[in-house]
Amino acid sequence: xxxxxxxxxxxxxxxxxxxxxxxxxxxxxxxxxxxxxxxxxxxxxxxxxxxxxxxxxxxxxxxxxxxxxxxxxxxxxxxxxxxxxxxxxxxxxxxxxxxxxxxxxxxxxxxxxxxxxxxxxxxxxxxxxxxxxxxxxxxxxxxxxxxxxxxxxxxxxxxxxxxxxxxxxxxxxxxxxxxxxxxxxxxxxxxxxxxxxxxxxxxxxxxxxxxxxxxxxxxxxxxxxxxxxxxxxxxxxxxxxxxxxxxxxxxxxxxxxxxxxxxxxxxxxxxxxxxxxxxxxxxxxxxxxxxxxxxx
Numbered sequence: 001x002x003x004x005x006x007x008x009x010x011x012x013x014x015x016x017x018x019x020x021x022x023x024x025x026x027x028x029x030x031x032x033x034x035x036x037x038x039x040x041x042x043x044x045x046x047x048x049x050x051x052x053x054x055x056x057x058x059x060x061x062x063x064x065x066x067x068x069x070x071x072x073x074x075x076x077x078x079x080x081x082x083x084x085x086x087x088x089x090x091x092x093x094x095x096x097x098x099x100x101x102x103x104x105x106x107x108x109x110x111x112x113x114x115x116x117x118x119x120x121x122x123x124x125x126x127x128x129x130x131x132x133x134x135x136x137x138x139x140x141x142x143x144x145x146x147x148x149x150x151x152x153x154x155x156x157x158x159x160x161x162x163x164x165x166x167x168x169x170x171x172x173x174x175x176x177x178x179x180x181x182x183x184x185x186x187x188x189x190x191x192x193x194x195x196x197x198x199x200x201x202x203x204x205x206x207x208x209x210x211x212x213x214x215x216x217x218x219x220x221x222x223x224x225x226x227x228x229x230x231x232x233x234x235x236x237x238x239x240x241x242x243x244x245x246x247x248x249x250x251x252x253x254x255x256x257x258x259x260x261x262x263x264x265x266x267x268x269x270x271x272x273x274x275x276x277x278x279x280x281x282x283x284x285x286x287x288x289x290x291x292x293x294x295x296x
Contacts, residue, residue, distance in 0.1 A: 008292075011262030013251075016292035019279065020056030024048060024287035030071045031283035033272035035155075035235060036115070037077030040272075040281055041096070042289060043068040049082065049096045056291060062096040070108055074117030075155065075275075079134065081120045083108040089122055091134065100136045112151040112160060119174070121160065123148035131176055142176040144168065150188060155235070156196035163188045163202060169216060171197065182216040189229040194237050195275075201240060203231040209242055209256075222256040224248075232273040232280075239277030239294075243268045251280065251294060260294065 004018050026046035033040055038054030047068060051060035066084040073080040079099075080092040086107040091099045110123035119139065121131045127147045131139040146164035153160045158174040165188060170181035190203035198214040208223040209231055226244030233240050239259075240252045247264040249271065270283035279293045 005265070007262055007265045011260060013258060013260035014295055016260060016280075016294045019291040019293045021288065021290045022050075022052060022056050022058075024050060024289070026287060028269050028283050028285055028287050028289070029069050031270040031272070031281070031289065032071055032073050032080075033274070033281050034073045034075050034077040035275040036075040038274070039073065039077040040289065041071050041073040041080050042283065043071045043082060044287055049092070051080070051094075051096055052289070054291075056289075060094070060096040062092075062098075070111040072111045072113040072120065074113050075115040076117060079113075079117040081111060081113055083111055083122065089120070089130075089132065091120070091132075091136070102132065102136060104130065109147055109149045110151040110162070112153050114153050114174075115155045121151055121153075121176075123151055123162065129176065140176040142172075142178075144170065145181070150191035152191055152193045154193060154195065154197040159197070161191065161193050161197060161200055163191050169202070169212075171214075171216065180216050182212075186210070190231045192231045192233040192240070192273075194233055195235040199233070199237045201231045201233055203228045203242065205229060205245075209240065209252075222252065224250060224258075230268065230271040232271055234273055234277030235275040239273055241271050241273040241280050243271040249282070251277075 024044040026044040029043045031042045040052045042050045047064040049062040070083040087104045089102045106124040106126040108122045113120045123129045130141045146168040148162040151162040161171045163169045171179045186204045186207045192201040200212040202210040204210045208221045210221045211219040226246040226248045230243035250261045267285040269285045272281040
């Protein structure tokens with residue numbers, strides 16, 4: 001066990017335990033969690049790609065000469081993907097070795113992979129979205145009303161949910177057919193969804209955590225102290241994790257009651273809740289990555 005830092009000591013609620021900590025060689029650019037294997041894939045400003053196991057140990061490290069702003073990983077940990085230099089899709093094996101690359105027609109804003117690593121979707125700044133399989137075949141491409149920045153594949157049902165920065169929120173089938181879409185009247189800064197897609201959360205900045213059902217119908221919101229820009233959820237509707245621009249981190253139950261809250265010592269880039277909601281991964285912008293075991 002790592003020594004508990006002071007910022008955790010001064011939090012409120014049930015204090016989590018610092019399970020492990022790791023620091024990348026340069027400031028963090030992206031971080032994703034494989035919900036089934038518990039592995040983490042991260043990228044930093046030096047072009048480094050890291051894979052950490054659930055104990056925080058490095059089991060893969062790749063150094064590239066590329067700018068990497070987006071990464072994703074299959075829930076099983078079988079493979080991963082990254083966007084190189086804003087517009088090149090790279091498919092990675094479990095050791096973060098590049099299997100193939102594909103030039104995209106525009107800069108990528110979002111990237112997501114299916115639970116078993118069979119497909120990945122990249123959303124582009126032009127509003128075009130492209131879906132590739134693991135063998136580099138383009139399955140489909142489709143256009144959205146607005147460029148999609150946040151994309152989350154569902155696990156219990158085929159398809160994914162996605163949102164633009166402002167004004168557009170939708171669900172698509174696994175091959176890109178639009179199943180429903182809703183207009184939004186607030187800015188979106190992050191998106192989380194349960195595995196079956198029956199509950200969807202949007203980080204709405206000053207509007208808090210906005211909650212929707214599986215058809216895109218608004219179910220209310222959790223108005224929290226601060227400007228919510230990060231949100232994550234457990235696989236089932238059990239726990240919600242939220243982070244604010246003011247560096248406040250919170251874990252809530254499904255009724256919105258805060259179980260733990262603390263003021264982070266640095267800006268937080270990513271905040272991912274485990275599948276069971278019993279631990280969280282925090283990626284600080286300065287490159288520090290920690291796992292906290294919640295005990296709630």
